[in-house]
Amino acid sequence: MLEKTYNPKDFEEDIYKSWENSGDFKPNMRKDRDAFSIVIPPPNVTGYLHMGHALNYTLQDILIRYNRMLGKNVLWQMGTDHAGIATQMVVERNLALEGLSRHDFTREEFVNKVWEWKAHSGGVITKQLRRLGCSVDWGRERFTMDEGLSRAVRKIFVAMYKEGLIYKDKRLVNWDSKFQTAVSDLEVIQKETVGKMYYYNYPIEGSDKEYVQIATTRPETMFGDTAVAIHPENEKLKHLIGKNAVLPIINKPIPIIADEHADPEKGTGAVKITPAHDFNDFEVGKRHNLPMVNILNFDGTLNENTPFDGMDTQNARVKTIDELTSLGLMVKVEDNPMVIPYGDRSGVVIEPMLTDQWFADAPKMAVKAIEEVENGDMEFIPKNYEKTYFEWMRNIQPWCISRQLWWGHQVPIWYGPDGKVFCEENEEEAQLAAGKDVKLTRDTDVLDTWFSSGLWAFSTLGWPDKSEFLDVFYPTSVLVTGFDIIFFWVARMMMMSMYAMKKVPFAKTYIHGLVRDEKGQKMSKSKGNTVDPMEIVEKYGADALRFFMAAMETQGRDINISESRIQGYRNFATKLWNAARFCEMNECGFSSNFDENKVTLPVNKWIVAKVKEAAKDVTDNLNNYRFSDSANSVYQFVWGSFCDWYIEMTKPVFYGDNEEEKAETRATAAWVLDRILVILHPFMPFVTTELWDNIAKRDGKLITAGWPKTEKVDVNALNDIDWMIELITSIRSLRAEMNLPAGAKLAAYLKGADSKSLKNMKAFETIICSLARLEKIEVFSGEVSKDMVQDVFKEATILIPLAGVVDFAAEKERLMKELAALDKNLEGYARKLENPGFVDKAPAAVVEEEKRRQAEALENKAKVVEALKRVENF
RNA sequence: GGGUGUGUAGCUCAGGGGUAGAGCACUACGUUGACAUCGUAGGGGUCACAAGUUCGAAACUUGUCAUACCCACCA
Numbered sequence: 001m002l003e004k005t006y007n008p009k010d011f012e013e014d015i016y017k018s019w020e021n022s023g024d025f026k027p028n029m030r031k032d033r034d035a036f037s038i039v040i041p042p043p044n045v046t047g048y049l050h051m052g053h054a055l056n057y058t059l060q061d062i063l064i065r066y067n068r069m070l071g072k073n074v075l076w077q078m079g080t081d082h083a084g085i086a087t088q089m090v091v092e093r094n095l096a097l098e099g100l101s102r103h104d105f106t107r108e109e110f111v112n113k114v115w116e117w118k119a120h121s122g123g124v125i126t127k128q129l130r131r132l133g134c135s136v137d138w139g140r141e142r143f144t145m146d147e148g149l150s151r152a153v154r155k156i157f158v159a160m161y162k163e164g165l166i167y168k169d170k171r172l173v174n175w176d177s178k179f180q181t182a183v184s185d186l187e188v189i190q191k192e193t194v195g196k197m198y199y200y201n202y203p204i205e206g207s208d209k210e211y212v213q214i215a216t217t218r219p220e221t222m223f224g225d226t227a228v229a230i231h232p233e234n235e236k237l238k239h240l241i242g243k244n245a246v247l248p249i250i251n252k253p254i255p256i257i258a259d260e261h262a263d264p265e266k267g268t269g270a271v272k273i274t275p276a277h278d279f280n281d282f283e284v285g286k287r288h289n290l291p292m293v294n295i296l297n298f299d300g301t302l303n304e305n306t307p308f309d310g311m312d313t314q315n316a317r318v319k320t321i322d323e324l325t326s327l328g329l330m331v332k333v334e335d336n337p338m339v340i341p342y343g344d345r346s347g348v349v350i351e352p353m354l355t356d357q358w359f360a361d362a363p364k365m366a367v368k369a370i371e372e373v374e375n376g377d378m379e380f381i382p383k384n385y386e387k388t389y390f391e392w393m394r395n396i397q398p399w400c401i402s403r404q405l406w407w408g409h410q411v412p413i414w415y416g417p418d419g420k421v422f423c424e425e426n427e428e429e430a431q432l433a434a435g436k437d438v439k440l441t442r443d444t445d446v447l448d449t450w451f452s453s454g455l456w457a458f459s460t461l462g463w464p465d466k467s468e469f470l471d472v473f474y475p476t477s478v479l480v481t482g483f484d485i486i487f488f489w490v491a492r493m494m495m496m497s498m499y500a501m502k503k504v505p506f507a508k509t510y511i512h513g514l515v516r517d518e519k520g521q522k523m524s525k526s527k528g529n530t531v532d533p534m535e536i537v538e539k540y541g542a543d544a545l546r547f548f549m550a551a552m553e554t555q556g557r558d559i560n561i562s563e564s565r566i567q568g569y570r571n572f573a574t575k576l577w578n579a580a581r582f583c584e585m586n587e588c589g590f591s592s593n594f595d596e597n598k599v600t601l602p603v604n605k606w607i608v609a610k611v612k613e614a615a616k617d618v619t620d621n622l623n624n625y626r627f628s629d630s631a632n633s634v635y636q637f638v639w640g641s642f643c644d645w646y647i648e649m650t651k652p653v654f655y656g657d658n659e660e661e662k663a664e665t666r667a668t669a670a671w672v673l674d675r676i677l678v679i680l681h682p683f684m685p686f687v688t689t690e691l692w693d694n695i696a697k698r699d700g701k702l703i704t705a706g707w708p709k710t711e712k713v714d715v716n717a718l719n720d721i722d723w724m725i726e727l728i729t730s731i732r733s734l735r736a737e738m739n740l741p742a743g744a745k746l747a748a749y750l751k752g753a754d755s756k757s758l759k760n761m762k763a764f765e766t767i768i769c770s771l772a773r774l775e776k777i778e779v780f781s782g783e784v785s786k787d788m789v790q791d792v793f794k795e796a797t798i799l800i801p802l803a804g805v806v807d808f809a810a811e812k813e814r815l816m817k818e819l820a821a822l823d824k825n826l827e828g829y830a831r832k833l834e835n836p837g838f839v840d841k842a843p844a845a846v847v848e849e850e851k852r853r854q855a856e857a858l859e860n861k862a863k864v865v866e867a868l869k870r871v872e873n874f
Numbered sequence: 875g876g877g878u879g880u881g882u883a884g885c886u887c888a889g890g891g892g893u894a895g896a897g898c899a900c901u902a903c904g905u906u907g908a909c910a911u912c913g914u915a916g917g918g919g920u921c922a923c924a925a926g927u928u929c930g931a932a933a934c935u936u937g938u939c940a941u942a943c944c945c946a947c948c949a
Contacts (some may be wrong), residue, residue, distance in 0.1 A: 006911080054944085063891095136914070151941095197949085215949055216949060245927095261949090262949080267949040268949080273949095281949090287875050337948095339947085373881095387878075388877085388945090391877070391945070392945075448921085483943090518886085520942090551888095551897090552886090552888095554887085554888065558942090559887095560886060560887085564886090564897080565886075565897060567911080568897055572911095574909070574912090575908090575911080575912085578912085579907085579908060581909080585908070628888065629889095632896075635896095636896090650907085651907085654907095655907075731914065732914060732915065736902085736903070736915040737915080737916095751901040773906080825890095
């Protein structure tokens with residue numbers, strides 16, 4: 001027996017446990033079945049579920065459950081990410097609470113502390129995934145720092161190094177002075193701010209009157225200047241080229257050089273060149289072989305190459321301006337709108353810094369990754385994201401893969417005493433390569449987190465070992481992820497997979513939007529507008545949240561969270577629950593030998609056709625990754641057709657005494673409910689399973705129940721009942737308009753009718769009276785006298801002439817209008833198709849489409865003509 | 875500077891060359907034997923603006939305005 005009220009909390013967690021315990025999430029590994037696989041975008045191991053996850057994982061679970069029900073061999077590969085910077089940051093923050101820093105420990109001790117933290121706070125997110133209903137294969141859960149994945153990382157690194165795809169280089173990189181590490185371009189965010197532009201003079205060597213005026217937003221970097229550049233064709237200033245300017249304060253002469261980088265239109269026309277601290281200047285410096293003077297310490301303070309050793313940049317800037325002013329060299333200061341780079345994690349200003357780093361040759365690796373998208377082997381959904389992908393991939397820069405952190409995969413590089421490099425998968429092999437007496441020291445850098453994530457699609461399946469899973473499930477079927485991660489992850493997986501596997505990591509990439517707050521604002525902790533998915537689950541159930549996500553997911557659009565809407569979908573689950581209770585009360589038991597194609601009652605034929613229609617819609621839309629359309633199809637069918645009409649129409653049958661009709665209707669209702677549970681299961685796995693298990697005992701489990709095949713819909717079965725629904729709606733409408741008192745006895749009569757309406761009316765009399773709440777309905781054909789009518793309806797207080805209910809005159813007018821419109825269309829199609837210019841020059845597909853439309857219009861016209869005939873009889 | 879979206883009911887958004895849609899909110903009525911987490915009926919829109927294509931445009935094209943985001947640069 002079902003509980004009287006739907007309460008998801010009563011069963012959701014238990015159902016999940018039963019799935020997990022009975023191995024329902026494991027692939028069936030049947031060789032005769034197609035494989036379907038998804039690798040989960042790994043959440044941070046110590047993270048918490050946010051709304052973006054809830055959307056991302058819900059969509060994947062829908063696809064996984066759908067394909068599992070199709071009978072495929074399905075794998076949803078689970079795993080978590082070590083999230084280098086993010087995790088190290090959290091652990092360092094905790095240490096800071098005790099007044100400690102990571103430098104109070106050895107590297108090994110610190111890394112152990114991180115593992116402890118993982119053991120302590122990891123696993124929260126995996127619990128949350130369970131709560132959401134994600135049917136991942138837990139037995140295969142991986143972690144980017146586990147032994148197997150670490151081995152994969154080392155193997156790839158060594159191979160790439162030996163092929164020259166990984167190299168060490170002294171270059172300017174984005175330096176995060178908080179974490180004291182290099183970061184990649186993608187980890188730098190540009191923020192608009194109003195800063196200051198400082199104009200001041202550098203004296204010319206050997207002259208007390210001549211100056212070169214320069215403009216800068218960062219005067220404190222002047223101590224790293226090694227030249228002043230002037231455009232060779234700058235008429236005003238080119239006479240200075242070849243002379244030396246003197247850096248004030250430190251009185252250091254630097255050459256004035258000719259370089260086209262110095263735009264005569266911008267600033268003062270003369271540019272101070274600081275090769276060690278500016279990306280453009282770095283290039284200029286290389287062109288002119290300028291010395292590169294580093295003026296910063298790793299912690300972002302100025303170093304001994306400046307007069308302000310140990311001072312931070314802000315104070316150094318003030319000091320520099322003070323000194324320039326007292327030397328009489330300051331010209332002016334202006335407000336200047338500018339963009340300043342910040343570290344996305346640390347929030348501190350990022351400084352370009354000249355350091356030795358490891359780089360991957362992304363431009364070279366991108367070639368194949370681009371090709372595979374061009375030739376369609378990897379397809380973006382929606383398609384327009386491939387433009388974003390191409391744009392970035394075609395302009396890709398070498399990828400700085402080294403980080404000066406402690407938490408992460410240490411690069412497999414060892415140095416001999418002479419600095420000779422040995423790149424091997426482990427220390428023994430490095431030692432072997434170096435010779436056993438050579439003392440080796442290991443490079444202290446670790447790899448960018450995204451380096452290991454880049455291997456995710458194959459490393460989780462067992463690479464580099466031989467593995468059945470790799471054979472069966474690679475390439476994976478689809479990657480589901482947010483657009484913000486295309487560069488970080490999708491692009492890197494494409495590059496790494498093409499390198500290691502020579503095959504794309506996934507055949508498709510489905511890109512979804514961001515989850516925003518109610519007003520469309522980005523959710524962020526600092527704004528305080530985040531909504532915790534677990535609170536929503538607690539309040540409305542996981543099914544409601546999942547259905548919300550699916551129903552709101554339209555390709556390429558962000559989702560605004562809306563609690564009232566989630567509540568609406570909870571109500572939907574309640575509605576289904578109660579419909580199931582209705583079935584239960586009326587003893588609608590599932591019977592395995594029921595044949596839905598043999599039902600006889602029009603109502604039952606109708607609902608069977610409706611189910612097929614809905615199932616087809618859901619299937620087609622899921623196949624095309626149209627989540628909202630597919631969710632809305634089920635929703636409308638369940639509420640609008642099954643609950644609002646079918647159940648109501650069965651009541652006269654159930655409360656009547658025709659046992660034969662009752663039996664058929666019971667079986668049909670049970671079958672329909674069964675189908676509903678199946679097609680709704682990917683979206684609302686919990687409530688559907690709870691109902692499936694409780695209402696009728698079957699052999700199979702819902703989670704692996706077969707998905708309905710797409711069948712042809714019996715259109716005739718739809719028409720009769722649709723006719724009746726229209727009639728009932730009209731009567732109800734009229735009743736409301738007439739503002740009748742409650743309990744007024746009503747009767748309706750239909751004056752004159754064609755044989756079909758007559759037959760229908762007879763057949764549906766009980767249903768119509770029940771649903772339109774009529775006392776009686778009668779049909780007269782031919783001439784009707786007032787007496788005849790009043791005699792039949794003597795008990796009724798009010799008579800409704802049905803000819804007035806269905807306004808045949810208006811209906812006729814409407815049909816005539818439609819006919820005229822159709823004729824006009826047909827005229828248009830005919831003209832086009834008879835035009836040789838169109839037929840010969842337009843693409844064949846367009847002509848076909850036009851023909852198809854013409855045929856469709858013809859079909860419609862026939863229908864309209866038919867309808868007109870019917871109406872004209874009245 | 876380059877690019878990508880979006881503009882439809884009070885709100886949040888689907889749709890898409892042929893009668894303008896959903897959920898929520900709103901109004902009136904209703905506790906009838908699944909359900910008030912409900913039912914029935916209703917009100918509410920120049921589909922941002924302009925021009926073009928078309929028999930027909932809210933949909934296609936171009937432009938304008940508004941808005942969001944991405945990339946690059948800024949001495």
